[in-house]
Amino acid sequence: xxxxxxxxxxxxxxxxxxxxxxxxxxxxxxxxxxxxxxxxxxxxxxxxxxxxxxxxxxxxxxxxxxxxxxxxxxxxxxxxxxxxxxxxxxxxxxxxxxxxxxxxxxxxxxxxxxxxxxxxxxxxxxxxxxxxxxxxxxxxxxxxxxxxxxxxxxxxxxxxxxxxxxxxxxxxxxxxxxxxxxxxxxxxxxxxxxxxxxxxxxxxxxxxxxxxxxxxxxxxxxxxxxxxxxxxxxxxxxxxxxxxxxxxxxxxxxxxxxxxxxxxxxxxxxxxxxxxxxxxxxxxxxxxxxxxxxxxxxxxxxxxxxxxxxxxxxxxxxxxxxxxxxxxxxxxxxxxxxxxxxxxxxxxxxxxxxxxxxxxxxxxxxxxxxxxxxxxxxxxxxxxxx
Amino acid sequence: xxxxxxxxxxxxxxxxxxxxxxxxxxxxxxxxxxxxxxxxxxxxxxxxxxxxxxxxxxxxxxxxxxxxxxxxxxxxxxxxxxxxxxxxxxxxxxxxxxxxxxxxxxxxxxxxxxxxxxxxxxxxxxxxxxxxxxxxxxxxxxxxxxxxxxxxxxxxxxxxxxxxxxxxxxxxxxxxxxxxxxxxxxxxxxxxxxxxxxxxxxxxxxxxxxxxxxxxxxxxxxxxxxxxxxxxxxxxxxxxxxxxxxxxxxxxxxxxxxxxxxxxxxxxxxxxxxxxxxxxxxxxxxxxxxxxxxxxxxxxxxxxxxxxxxxxxxxxxxxxxxxxxxxxxxxxxxxxxxxxxxxxxxxxxxxxxxxxxxxxxxxxxxxxxxxxxxxxxxxxxxxxxx
Numbered sequence: 001x002x003x004x005x006x007x008x009x010x011x012x013x014x015x016x017x018x019x020x021x022x023x024x025x026x027x028x029x030x031x032x033x034x035x036x037x038x039x040x041x042x043x044x045x046x047x048x049x050x051x052x053x054x055x056x057x058x059x060x061x062x063x064x065x066x067x068x069x070x071x072x073x074x075x076x077x078x079x080x081x082x083x084x085x086x087x088x089x090x091x092x093x094x095x096x097x098x099x100x101x102x103x104x105x106x107x108x109x110x111x112x113x114x115x116x117x118x119x120x121x122x123x124x125x126x127x128x129x130x131x132x133x134x135x136x137x138x139x140x141x142x143x144x145x146x147x148x149x150x151x152x153x154x155x156x157x158x159x160x161x162x163x164x165x166x167x168x169x170x171x172x173x174x175x176x177x178x179x180x181x182x183x184x185x186x187x188x189x190x191x192x193x194x195x196x197x198x199x200x201x202x203x204x205x206x207x208x209x210x211x212x213x214x215x216x217x218x219x220x221x222x223x224x225x226x227x228x229x230x231x232x233x234x235x236x237x238x239x240x241x242x243x244x245x246x247x248x249x250x251x252x253x254x255x256x257x258x259x260x261x262x263x264x265x266x267x268x269x270x271x272x273x274x275x276x277x278x279x280x281x282x283x284x285x286x287x288x289x290x291x292x293x294x295x296x297x298x299x300x301x302x303x304x305x306x307x308x309x310x311x312x313x314x315x316x317x318x319x320x321x322x323x324x325x326x327x328x329x330x331x332x333x334x335x336x337x338x339x340x341x342x343x344x345x346x347x348x349x350x351x352x353x354x355x356x357x358x359x360x361x362x363x364x365x366x367x368x369x370x371x372x373x374x375x376x377x378x379x380x381x382x383x384x385x386x
Numbered sequence: 387x388x389x390x391x392x393x394x395x396x397x398x399x400x401x402x403x404x405x406x407x408x409x410x411x412x413x414x415x416x417x418x419x420x421x422x423x424x425x426x427x428x429x430x431x432x433x434x435x436x437x438x439x440x441x442x443x444x445x446x447x448x449x450x451x452x453x454x455x456x457x458x459x460x461x462x463x464x465x466x467x468x469x470x471x472x473x474x475x476x477x478x479x480x481x482x483x484x485x486x487x488x489x490x491x492x493x494x495x496x497x498x499x500x501x502x503x504x505x506x507x508x509x510x511x512x513x514x515x516x517x518x519x520x521x522x523x524x525x526x527x528x529x530x531x532x533x534x535x536x537x538x539x540x541x542x543x544x545x546x547x548x549x550x551x552x553x554x555x556x557x558x559x560x561x562x563x564x565x566x567x568x569x570x571x572x573x574x575x576x577x578x579x580x581x582x583x584x585x586x587x588x589x590x591x592x593x594x595x596x597x598x599x600x601x602x603x604x605x606x607x608x609x610x611x612x613x614x615x616x617x618x619x620x621x622x623x624x625x626x627x628x629x630x631x632x633x634x635x636x637x638x639x640x641x642x643x644x645x646x647x648x649x650x651x652x653x654x655x656x657x658x659x660x661x662x663x664x665x666x667x668x669x670x671x672x673x674x675x676x677x678x679x680x681x682x683x684x685x686x687x688x689x690x691x692x693x694x695x696x697x698x699x700x701x702x703x704x705x706x707x708x709x710x711x712x713x714x715x716x717x718x719x720x721x722x723x724x725x726x727x728x729x730x731x732x733x734x735x736x737x738x739x740x741x742x743x744x745x746x747x748x749x750x751x752x753x754x755x756x757x758x759x760x761x762x763x764x765x766x767x768x769x770x771x772x
Contacts, residue, residue, distance in 0.1 A: 027639035126639040186624035186647040187616060193648045194612045197655075200641065201605045203589055219587040226580045227613060230573060235707075238572035244678065251676060253413035253512040255586065255668065258675060261572040262579045269583075282641065289644060290637060292630065321621075321707075 004067060007082045008074065009041040009089050012066035016105055019138055023100075026128040026290075036139055037062045037098040037105030041081060042089035044143070050378050051145040052092045053136060053172075054081070055153035055160035058228070058284050059276055061104035064096035065089075079359040086368040091375045092149060100135050101127040101283040109279030110211065121279055122208030129156075129291045133163045137171065150174035150374050151310075154356035155323065156284070159291045162331065165308040166293055174374045175310040176367075179320055179356035181327035182301050182334070183292040188322065191231055192285040195224035199278045208279050217278045222269035224281060229268050234319035234352030294334075301334035311341040313370045315363065317355035318348045343370060390453060393468045394460065395427040395475050398452035402491060405524055409486075412514040412676075422525055423448045423484040423491030427467060428475035430529070436764050437531040438478045439522060439558075440467070441539035441546035444614070444670050445662055447490035450482035451475075465745035472754040477761045478535060486521050487513040487669040495665030496597065507665055508594030515542075515677045519549045523557065536560035536760050537696075540742035541709065542670070545677045548717065551694040552679055560760045561696040562753075565706055565742035567713035568687050568720070569678040574708065577617055578671040581610035585664050594665050603664045608655035610667060615654050620705035620738030680720075687720035694721075698728040699756045701749065703741035729756060 004010040020033040039062040044051060054064050054077065065081035067074050081087045081094055098106040101124060109124040140148065151172045153161040158180025165175040184192070199205060202220030206213050233241075242261035257263040297304040312335055316328035325346045335342040347363045349355040355363065390396040406419040425448040430437060440450050440463065451467035453460050467473045467480055484492040487510060495510040526534065537558045539547040544566025551561040570578070585591060588606030592599050619627075628647035643649040683690040698721055702714035711732045721728040733749045735741040741749065 026637075122641075183630065185621055186628040186630065186645070187619075187621045189630070189645050190612075190616045190624065190647050190651055193643075193651060194609060194616070196641065197605075197612065197652070198584065198609055201609075219583075223580060223584055223587075223609065226576075226583065230576045230580070233573075235571055235573045238576065242572040244569065244572065244575075251412075253672075255508075255582065255672070257579075258672075259572070259575050261576050265576055265579060266583070286639075286641070286644075 007084050008078065009066035009082050011069065012039060012041065012063075012075070013068070014039045014062050014105065017139065017142060019135075019142075021138065023131070023135060023138070025125050025131045027126050029125040031100070031107065031125065034100060034107040034135070035105070035111075036100070036107075036135065037102075038139065039063055039075075039096045041065055041094040042092050044093040044145070045378075047379070048143075048145050049147070049149060050092050050375075051140075051143065051148050052087060052094050053140070053148050053151045054087070054094060054096045055132075055136070055151065055157035056096070056099065057153070057155035057157045058288070059272075059281070060157065061098040061102060062096045062106075063104070064094070077357065079357070080364070080367065086364055086371050087152070088371065088375065091378075095139070095143065097136065097139060099127070099132045101280060101287070103277035103280040108277070109208070109283065110277055118209075119211040121211060122282075124279065124283065126283055127287050129159050129163045129287055130167060132160055132287070133167050136160070136164070137168055140171065146171065148172040149378060150176055150371075152176040152178075153180070154178040155180055155353065156288055159288075163291075163293055165310045165312070166304050169307050169309040172310045173377060174313065175308070176313045176315070176370070177328070177331060178315045179317055179323050179328075179353055180331070181323040182294065182330050184289055185327075189289050191227055192289055194227055196282055196285060198223035198227075199282060205278060210278065216274070218270075218273040221273035221276060221278055221281065222266075225272035226265045226269040229265060231322045232353045234321060234350060236319055237350045237352050237354075240350055301330065302337035305334050305338040305340060308338070308340055312343070314342060314344045315356075315366065316346050317351065317353070317363075318346060319350055320353045320355060322353040393470050394464065395452035395468050397455065398425060398427065398449075398461070399454070400425045400448050400491065403525065403528060405521075405528075407524065409517070409521060409524070411511050411517045413512050415511040417486070417493065417511065420486060420493035420521070421491070421497075422486070422493075422521065423488075424525065425449055425461075425482045427451055427480040428478050430479040430531070431764075433765070434529075434531050435533065435535060436478050436761075437526075437529065437534050438473060438480050439526070439534050439537045440473070440480060440482045441518075441522070441537065441543035442482070442485065443539070443541035443543045444674065445658075445667075446543065447484040447488060448482045448492075449490070450480070463743065465743070466750070466753065472750055472757050473538070474757065474761065477764075478757075481525070481529065483522065483525060485513070485518045487666060487673070489663035489666040494663070495594070495669065496663055504595075505597045507597060508668075510665065510669065512669055513673050515545050515549045515673055516553060518546055518673070519553050522546070522550070523554055526557065532557070534558040535764060536562055536757075538562040538564075539566070540564040541566055541739065542674055545674075549677075549679055551696045551698070552690050555693050555695040558696045559763060560699065561694070562699045562701070562756070563714070563717060564701045565703055565709055565714075565739055566717070567709040568680065568716050570675055575675050577613055578675055580613055582668055582671060584609035584613070585668060591664060596664065602659070604656075604659040607659035607662060607664055607667065608652075611658035612651045612655040615651060617708045618739045620707060620736060622705055623736045623738050623740075626736055687716065688723035691720050691724040691726060694724070694726055698726060700728060700730045701742075701752065702732050703737065703739070703749075704732060704734045705736055706739045706741060708739040
């Protein structure tokens with residue numbers, strides 16, 4: 001039996017929850033029934049007022065923290081979730097899930113389509129952030145959580161948190177939006193489209209029905225990940241990390257990787273290509289593209305956010321050029337205009353967009369302080385075991 | 387017969403020049419003989435002191451200005467080259483060429499390898515910026531140009547101009563380096579590597595021997611161009627040009643292009659995939675990666691530039707993030723440290739890296755003023771027909 005660090009939630013296990021109330025989607029289709037893969041840490045208090053929802057980003061999932069049996073690598077946000085960590089599992093009941101359309105156990109393209117007996121593949125309905133939030137609200141019902149202490153997310157996860165505040169104003173007390181944006185820019189969409197073209201034009205994609213062919217569009221996924229990875233890092237960060245370091249120490253005149261950065265990207269791309277589902281990647285990038293909560297409010301984000309009742313914490317990172325601090329300030333400005341309570345922190349960091357996953361001291365301290373304030377807000381009379 | 391604008395060089399025609407003095411390359415191999423495709427505008431004066439060399443960027447060529455019979459589109463830098471334009475063909479003898487390894491008529495991967503009777507393909511030697519400059523010096527000899535009035539280039543072309551100033555200090559009076567950098571950053575290399583992987587992993591690439599297969603790695607070239615194109619534009623410029631405009635005016639839940647920017651990139655990518663040679667694209671990106679003139683001078687650019695005898699004009703563009711103004715300032719700082727004569731202009735423009743090809747008034751005015759100064763420097767006693 002392994003021992004785990006003291007500030008780890010330790011050994012964890014996910015659970016699959018089945019839902020059979022039909023879910024009407026933005027695309028006009030309906031999921032008659034669906035599965036959500038969920039993981040929780042900490043204890044829900046007596047009146048279910050200490051629950052925190054963690055929404056995941058493009059390639060994330062329910063395994064947020066702790067270890068699976070035999071794993072040496074913990075969940076994707078283990079740096080922020082655990083006993084004594086910013087999202088303190090001694091205080092909060094923390095819920096992670098894999099979103100619908102995902103490839104980590106929730107209903108998605110890999111699931112068998114009852115109508116055909118084959119995997120849905122590209123016939124799985126395209127999802128939107130509002131669809132996910134709706135499914136997360138039903139998850140909250142199932143868990144007995146009428147109101148989240150906080151909904152928290154980075155990047156695409158932050159978009160879900162923002163959507164929660166608009167769609168279910170009375171169901172969250174705090175909304176934490178990290179390294180996110182109120183909608184994608186043309187450049188963001190363009191990079192997504194390169195990734196989609198790389199995947200869908202890979203002959204091994206078979207129009208999305210590669211499962212039946214026993215094939216995987218590895219090249220497409222590799223390219224998608226390489227492009228994505230560049231946009232997650234900053235120019236400065238890459239300079240610090242790789243510079244022009246050469247693998248062989250000197251120039252070689254062939255097409256083998258010459259510089260360290262080439263090998264690194266190839267390795268990242270190849271690893272990803274065997275670990276992630278191509279149809280899910282396409283679906284997730286489309287959900288990013290579609291997100292635009294201001295659209296149904298006359299393109300005015302402040303009007304959309306006037307509905308919110310939560311308090312907001314917005315965090316951005318100085319060298320993030322995927323969702324730059326400017327994009328976070330758009331959210332802050334809209335919140336101020338909507339007369340909402342908002343804290344904003346712009347964290348100085350060389351790590352680009354990736355910074356939101358990295359335990360940068362100033363980031364962690366700020367985050368911890370805000371989470372402490374949320375913990376202090378939990379109604380005293382109702383804290384379970386005090 | 388067509389009529390051409392008054393400030394156009396009008397109808398032009400290229401010429402193929404054959405060279406049979408072996409050219410030793412940085413990679414250790416030798417080109418026994420080679421062809422350069424060249425185009426010239428204006429008249430060389432009596433003592434050949436008014437010649438200007440234009441070096442091209444990644445996908446450029448010898449057709450810099452004017453029109454080919456029947457074409458409606460002029461050469462790639464027609465905005466800057468012509469009678470009365472910044473590079474004034476009434477004053478200068480202007481020379482454009484396709485670099486070795488190119489796919490527009492100079493020796494390159496498409497040429498038949500005498501050893502095999504098949505196109506060289508990936509067996510064409512990899513080229514470096516110094517190799518190109520060496521071949522350009524031989525072109526100068528052939529044209530009877532002992533000293534260029536100026537060597538001028540944007541992007542990869544600017545690197546060639548810079549290399550000229552170090553390698554043949556006495557053979558140019560002015561060096562104009564536009565939207566360039568003293569070497570690629572890790573991020574630059576990373577984007578190049580994505581393009582190379584896209585091309586070389588395309589099944590139609592056939593390890594570079596696609597000519598014999600009658601095949602073209604169109605998908606790879608399309609992806610390479612899409613990625614490249616994003617890095618040529620700025621985030622702001624894309625926002626201005628495309629925003630989140632939708633093709634159908636509303637969301638559609640499928641994988642057809644949803645936003646204008648997606649169609650635009652696909653169109654650009656597809657057009658490019660039938661117009662450019664894949665092996666040449668690989669070779670050109672490697673030449674970019676390799677460029678690092680400071681390397682043989684203890685990694686100190688100022689030491690390298692101490693050799694130069696030319697006067698320098700460096701121009702950058704505010705929203706260029708491929709080769710940002712910061713990169714141009716590195717060159718300027720090294721020139722100042724090397725006690726060289728340098729003018730520097732940072733032009734405010736939303737067009738990103740592409741700006742160097744666009745006749746932005748402040749850019750053209752600055753460029754024109756500097757070129758006038760170069761024209762004024764042409765030894766008086768020797769101007770041809772005065």
